[in-house]
Structure formats: structure tokens, C-alpha cells
Amino acid sequence: MAVTGGILVLYLVAHMVGNLKIFMGADDFNHYAHWLRTIGEPAVPRRTVLTLIEVVLGVSVVLHMWSAVSLGKRAAHARPVKYQSKKKSHAQGYAVHTMRYGGILIAVYVVWHLLDLTFFVVNPKGADDTPYDRMVADFDPSRWYITVWYVVAIVLVGLHLRHGIWSAFQTLGLRTPRSERALRALAAGVAGVVTLGFASVPLSITFGWVS
Secondary structure (H helix, E strand, O other), X not given: OHHHHHHHHHHHHHHHHHHHHHHHOHHHHHHHHHHHHHOOOOOOOOOHHHXXXXXXXXXXXXXXXXXXXXXXXXXXXXOOOOOOOOOOOHHHHHHHHHHHHHHHHHHHHHXXXXXXXXXXXXXXXXXXXXXXXXXXXXXXXXXXXXXXXXXXXXXXXXXXXXXXXXXXXHHOOOOOOOOHHHHHHHHHHHHHHHHHHHHHHHHHHHOOOOO
């Protein structure tokens, strides 16, 4: 769970940085999108490196979800009889709702995102336009509901990241009384930056700051 989560966090940060290139203009953003598909040329065929990255991400997502299910079953088997007290801590409730139910919504969002900006099935511009134009058309003010859906999903990703990064620190044995505050701040900081970075793109397009 921690290792696959770490791979996904690194990808999210890199993906966010790439998305922010939209603020540098159409040429820079389109050049970045083209570069992703030509990494390693001419040593390797076009899109080879990107395909390998996608395979690693796909395997990481599957293993991450499998780990979540397996850990849930293990916890249930370890305590087949529920505690007499039905009172739950705020932290426990937060973890359940953010990681379990939020994770399901994030999975739905990922499928939609792939259909939208990878396979262009639900994108208004389709596959025949440039990456920049597809992005701008996607979050056009007339499609405000898409922006709302995207931002809500990104907020869920941020909450998932915050709790997940902190849990990974504990799983990997990095938490100590001395480092706890710093690690919590680091988890919240990474989650906050990723959330703001991703959300800034659709919001800027919808409000007309990028066109």
C-alpha cells in the first residue's frame, strides 16, 4: 500500500507540473504534450517510454486497490467480534470516509479523466485538435459542471493524499515523537500543493484567465 501509493504520489506531482505549463501558452503546452510521446526517440520507438509509465501506473493502481481490500479483510478477520462501544473517534471516521469512499469516487474520476483527455471519447474537441484546445474546450464556462466535478474529485484526491502520505510514513517506520509534527506538515503540504496545482487549471479556464 505504501510503496504503490508513493509511486502514485510521484506521478501526481509530475503530472501537476506538466499541467501548469498551460499558463505558459498554447505552444509550450502542446510542445510538452508532444514531448511526452517522443521521450527516448530515436533510441526507442515513439511512445515507448510513455507506455511503460502507463503500465507501471496501471499496475500500481491495481495493487494499491488490492492492498486496500486485503488490509480491510485482514483487519476484519483479526477482530471478528466488534467492540462493545459503538463510539468512533473523529480520526477513525475521517480515515474511513476519506480513504474508502473517497477512493471509490477517485477511481470513477480516473476512468472519466482517461475517457476525456487520453482517449478523447467525451472531450468536446475529440482527437483531431491540439492538447491545449482540448483542455480549454473541456473547461469552457458553458461546461461549468465539468469544472465542478473535476475540482470536487481533486479535493478528494488531496484528502486521500494527506491521510495516505501520513499513513505511509508510519508504515515505513519514519514516524517518531520528534518527527511527527514535521511529517504531518509535510503530508498536508504535499496534498495542498497538488490540490491547488490541479484545481488551478480548470478554474482558470472557466473564469477566463486562460483561453
